[in-house]
Amino acid sequence: xxxxxxxxxxxxxxxxxxxxxxxxxxxxxxxxxxxxxxxxxxxxxxxxxxxxxxxxxxxxxxxxxxxxxxxxxxxxxxxxxxxxxxxxxxxxxxxxxxxxxxxxxxxxxxxxxxxxxxxxxxxxxxxxxxxxxxxxxxxxxxxxxxxxxxxxxxxxxxxxxxxxxxxxxxxxxxxxxxxxxxxxxxxxxxxxxxxxxxxxxxxxxxxxxxxxxxxxxxxxxxxxxxxxxxxxxxxxxxxxxxxxxxxxxxxxxxxxxxxxxxxxxxxxxxxxxxxxxxxxxxxxxxxxxxx
Amino acid sequence: xxxxxxxxxxxxxxxxxxxxxxxxxxxxxxxxxxxxxxxxxxxxxxxxxxxxxxxxxxxxxxxxxxxxxxxxxxxxxxxxxxxxxxxxxxxxxxxxxxxxxxxxxxxxxxxxxxxxxxxxxxxxxxxxxxxxxxxxxxxxxxxxxxxxxxxxxxxxxxxxxxxxxxxxxxxxxxxxxxxxxxxxxxxxxxxxxxxxxxxxxxxxxxxxxxxxxxxxxxxxxxxxxxxxxxxxxxxxxxxxxxxxxxxxxxxxxxxxxxxxxxxxxxxxxxxxxxxxxxxxxxxxxxxxxxx
Numbered sequence: 001x002x003x004x005x006x007x008x009x010x011x012x013x014x015x016x017x018x019x020x021x022x023x024x025x026x027x028x029x030x031x032x033x034x035x036x037x038x039x040x041x042x043x044x045x046x047x048x049x050x051x052x053x054x055x056x057x058x059x060x061x062x063x064x065x066x067x068x069x070x071x072x073x074x075x076x077x078x079x080x081x082x083x084x085x086x087x088x089x090x091x092x093x094x095x096x097x098x099x100x101x102x103x104x105x106x107x108x109x110x111x112x113x114x115x116x117x118x119x120x121x122x123x124x125x126x127x128x129x130x131x132x133x134x135x136x137x138x139x140x141x142x143x144x145x146x147x148x149x150x151x152x153x154x155x156x157x158x159x160x161x162x163x164x165x166x167x168x169x170x171x172x173x174x175x176x177x178x179x180x181x182x183x184x185x186x187x188x189x190x191x192x193x194x195x196x197x198x199x200x201x202x203x204x205x206x207x208x209x210x211x212x213x214x215x216x217x218x219x220x221x222x223x224x225x226x227x228x229x230x231x232x233x234x235x236x237x238x239x240x241x242x243x244x245x246x247x248x249x250x251x252x253x254x255x256x257x258x259x260x261x262x263x264x265x266x267x268x269x270x271x272x273x274x275x276x277x278x279x280x281x282x283x284x285x286x287x288x289x290x291x
Numbered sequence: 292x293x294x295x296x297x298x299x300x301x302x303x304x305x306x307x308x309x310x311x312x313x314x315x316x317x318x319x320x321x322x323x324x325x326x327x328x329x330x331x332x333x334x335x336x337x338x339x340x341x342x343x344x345x346x347x348x349x350x351x352x353x354x355x356x357x358x359x360x361x362x363x364x365x366x367x368x369x370x371x372x373x374x375x376x377x378x379x380x381x382x383x384x385x386x387x388x389x390x391x392x393x394x395x396x397x398x399x400x401x402x403x404x405x406x407x408x409x410x411x412x413x414x415x416x417x418x419x420x421x422x423x424x425x426x427x428x429x430x431x432x433x434x435x436x437x438x439x440x441x442x443x444x445x446x447x448x449x450x451x452x453x454x455x456x457x458x459x460x461x462x463x464x465x466x467x468x469x470x471x472x473x474x475x476x477x478x479x480x481x482x483x484x485x486x487x488x489x490x491x492x493x494x495x496x497x498x499x500x501x502x503x504x505x506x507x508x509x510x511x512x513x514x515x516x517x518x519x520x521x522x523x524x525x526x527x528x529x530x531x532x533x534x535x536x537x538x539x540x541x542x543x544x545x546x547x548x549x550x551x552x553x554x555x556x557x558x559x560x561x562x563x564x565x566x567x568x569x570x571x572x573x574x575x576x577x578x579x580x581x582x
Contacts, residue, residue: 075566078394081525082560085405088524092411095523099418099516103369114376119575120383126578127390128515129530135573141581214532217511217553221530224419224515225390232386233379234372239420239512241505253582262508269373275366282426284410287417290432291544 099228100281105236107274108190108266113235115143118192118267121229128222131214136199137222140253143192150252151195152187155264158245159184186238190266194237195249196223197259219262230267236274237265390519391572396527398565399481399557404526406434409483409558412520419513422505427490428513431544434483441543442486443478446555449536450475477529481557485528486540487514488550510553521558527565528556 083091122139130136142148159182187193198219202210212218223239230237242249246261374382413430421427433439450473478484489510493501503509514530521528533540537552 074569076569078396078561078565078567079563080392080394080527080561083525085408088408088526089405089411092408092415092520092524095520096411096415096418099415099520101371102418103371104420105369114380117376117379117383119579120380120387122579123575124383124387124390126572126575127387127393129395129518131532133570135578137578139579141579144582147582216508217532220508220511221515221518224512224517225519226515227420227512228516228519229383229386229390233383234374235379236371241422241508253580255580270369270371272370274369276369278365278367279424281417284414284417287426287428288410288413288430288432289544289546291435291438 099231102227102231103236103276104238105270105274105276106184106186106238107271108186108236108268109271110189110191111269113191113268117233117235118194121226121233121235122194124229125222125226128218128225130218130222131212134199134202134210134212134215134218136202136212136215137219138197138199138255138259139226140195140197140255141192142195142253145188147252148188148190148193151193151249151264152184154248154252155184155187155242155245156182158243158248162243186266186268189271190268192267194226194265194267195253195261196226196263196265197250197255198262199259201258203258216262223263223265226265230265234269235267236270237267240264240266390522393518393522394527394567395529396561396565396567397475397477397529398562399477399527399559400562401480401482402560404482404559408524408526409485412517412524412526413485415520416513416517419509419516421509421513422503425490425493425501425503425506425509427493427503427506428510429488429490429546429550430517431486431488431546432483433486433544436479438543439479439481439484442484442540443475445539445543446475446478446533446536447473449534449539453534477557477559480562481559483558485517485556485558486544486552487517487554487556488541488546489553490550492549494549507553514554514556517556521556525560526558527561528558531555531557 118141122141125139126135126137128135128137142151163182196219198215199212200215201212204210227237227239240263242261242264249261249264250257250259409432413432416430417426417428419426419428433442454473487510489506490503491506492503495501518528518530531554533552533555540552540555541548541550
């Protein structure tokens with residue numbers, strides 16, 4: 001009796017609730033339609049990667065300075081090389097001139113490059129500071145032709161989808177101006193592809209996860225050092241961030257789940273007819289403010 | 292009649308629905324209790340900063356390669372310096388040895404450093420590649436003693452709160468081992484503080500916002516180049532990420548809202564009795580995989 005008297009009220013409530021749920025679930029789907037819809041069947045690992053939010057909470061854990069964390073670590077005296085003021089000015093100027101000649105180059109020759117040089121530039125990148133001295137980087141150097149081609153196939157497949165479907169209209173317009181497309185020949189021709197992975201967490205001896213504070217910033221800084229080391233030996237590269245390919249490339253290269261692809265650098269000499277866009281850089285006054 | 296017969300079913304459904312909604316809303320609140328609860332009263336700008344999610348959607352907008360975006364830009368031939376293989380090996384080894392001597396140093400002398408050197412190292416950082424050649428960095432160089440002290444006050448105030456309240460127990464234990472605390476004398480003594488801001492968006496001529504693709508990675512790469520330039524002239528620094536200070540420091544330095552503090556580098560010579568923790572770096576085999 002009581003129930004049946006209230007029935008219309010219940011019906012109304014149900015309608016409202018269904019409406020709310022329907023709306024909120026529709027909104028969620030709408031936010032990333034291209035991602036969820038296309039990948040659920042064929043590439044589940046892509047979704048898994050997108051759900052990874054390790055970087056979103058980084059700001060909570062920080063010691064400000066990036067010191068190391070070894071137990072009761074000894075502190076030792078430090079006195080680095082000291083140059084005269086004249087030398088400092090000269091060295092800083094020459095280093096600027098060397099680095100200012102660096103350009104991102106998409107035309108990479110298949111001419112071989114000594115492995116020792118690659119070893120040295122990666123060792124150099126490994127001198128980068130990192131949050132809590134976690135050194136959260138893995139440099140995967142691919143020289144095998146077949147593996148390079150598999151990487152190219154994955155990247156071109158995803159890039160084509162990016163260009164055609166995922167990118168906003170404005171961005172596609174921007175790219176047209178650059179005559180860029182999704183064909184990346186250098187992935188076959190470059191003697192080395194360096195895939196830079198960030199380790200979003202590590203493992204403690206007891207098997208627990210160890211947070212890698214600021215892993216993305218740390219690995220990007222290491223990449224900046226790597227770029228200077230490459231420029232210093234006359235090799236070229238193009239800094240690239242393969243969109244949506246990370247999980248597939250991680251699996252292809254057999255990297256563990258705590259590693260995420262951050263950057264891919266094809267490395268070699270430029271081809272003889274290499275070109276670069278005629279860009280300029282901002283003058284010092286536009287990038288520096290002195291107080 | 293039909294309705295009243297179904298009433299128990301409706302009641303059951305309503306209970307389930309209310310339960311689901313209640314649970315999901317409770318979960319959302321639970322996820323970030325420390326952020327919302329503590330900061331709302333006293334430091335509204337902190338919340339504002341934390342809410343900034345410019346970096347979270349970066350992966351959606353990407354051209355893979357970081358090329359520039361000028362309209363119909365000309366492409367010009369490019370042929371960089373070419374070294375012999377012997378020279379390349381020698382140069383790469385020497386550069387590694389130079390960079391491997393770099394250490395993060397907290398003991399910075401107040402001895403003056405030529406401004407020209409600072410100009411040159413920042414010009415060098417400005418040669419970094421950036422997503423779509425947006426060059427999304429601002430280097431604020433603080434040499435004014437009073438301003439340096441104000442920066443120190445803000446950072447120490449926030450750091451003390453971090454240490455005492457915000458940090459997890461494990462992280463505080465980690466820091467104890469390092470004898471680090473929130474006193475940062477170098478913020479007063481270093482002749483220069485370089486505050487590196489990322490421009491999360493720019494402005495188009497028509498006043499619309501222009502997305503800065505991969506601004507954080509780009510600025511971190513520029514910082515890596517800056518670190519090599521500093522090491523090349525014998526100056527020291529410590530890479531730091533002042534937690535929760537970004538908005539206050541941005542206001543103090545009069546930077547616009549599209550700029551977020553990413554890193555702070557105090558720069559100078561080390562003091563005579565400077566020490567560093569006796570850390571080692573991972574060997575090449577631990578950071579490089581060759582395929």
